[in-house]
Amino acid sequence: MKQICITTSSIWINSLIRAEVEPAQALPYLTELASNLCPHDDWQKFAAINVCRDATSFNGWLIKAIETFTSNQPRDILHFGLFNPIYKDKEGQYVTLSIYLTPKKNQSFDQWGTESDSSQFHYYDSEVLDNIYSYAYGRPQSLGNSAEFLLGLGYASSLVLYAAQSFGLQLLATSTSQCDITIGFDGGEIETLGTVTRSGFQPKSRVN
Template sequence: MTSYNAGELFAEIERVVKSELPVEEGLLRIIQYCATAHPHPNWAALRTLNAAGDLRQLQQWLETIMRTMPPPAPITGLWFGLFNPTMEDRVTADLHLIGAPYDAMDSQWLFRQRWGKGTPYASSTVLDSIYQVAYGNEDGLGNDAEYPLALAYAALAVRHLAQLIGPTILGDAAQRVLHVGFDSGDFLCIGAIRKNGLVFSRSSAVMA
């Protein structure tokens, strides 16, 4: 749970992700939204996050997966999952990638014919920084920072990669529908990569 109006916050994240704002500018918009609703000194540190290097790392991560263990053509849905692994005795936030044949009419599509076992974690420095600032001290922002910023940044980053290396992600599939979200919570359907590029979904939950 967070201190915000959950519906309004999610709608703002979706609006920013499905816009033309660059990743860093979009993330700053969400930080400003959150800071206005919940003033706290830690927002200052979060405003200094540098996404440029992390986006290059995420591009390399995704290109490596698509080159070394590409999903077969029937895998038309991709799930970029946010989770909290423990790395070297330290809890962090990161992304992993799995997929399955996409069916907008079946909410359980991801659990059928799943692809992606053994894909490496993204090792995102920005997601790690968000987590460490959020939980670095007892009176930190906690989930009031992790939830909106991890979701917004991950979705903005995936949108950026879809627009940058769309054909690599698409592979031999007719389309690949992109979802970003917490493995144990909220998610956003960004849209679908097709031969003509990224098409945003009109829905937050399914490709429509």
């Protein structure tokens, strides 16, 4: 089975970000691109994932998370990281895909793309991301990382982008004049979605 390389996935995700594709259309947008290059029956399953409740749930979680940060705490960056938490149930261990949020003072990410102060981390369990992971690795012939990276990061980027556009100044600390919004898998490259200033949120798609 043909695999989709990280470089190609990153190009498609950047096109989604620059086009400001809404979360509801993110999976159909990306799966159409992917299915043309790498035909597979599972792309239709990903495109059909119901995302309608996720954006509202995510926005509520984000505001509560922001409210826990000290109002004058310097934060040059709000970083949204994707990672694979391991859970246990009656049948044993299982892995899924989730998002965390942490404020950062500068661009000095460590090897995992995060800082060591875990007390500042806030975690969001997305049913959509869970489904993406489940479909990506659900059977031996599944699409695996080709789907997880492209659709997980692409969908999460769209989710964060639209939340940032909704909340704007609420994401900015009183002690800073601007704050970058970034996203990425732990251990991977970090993508900047835009910047919050005193004028509001500016997506990178609108920066000259």
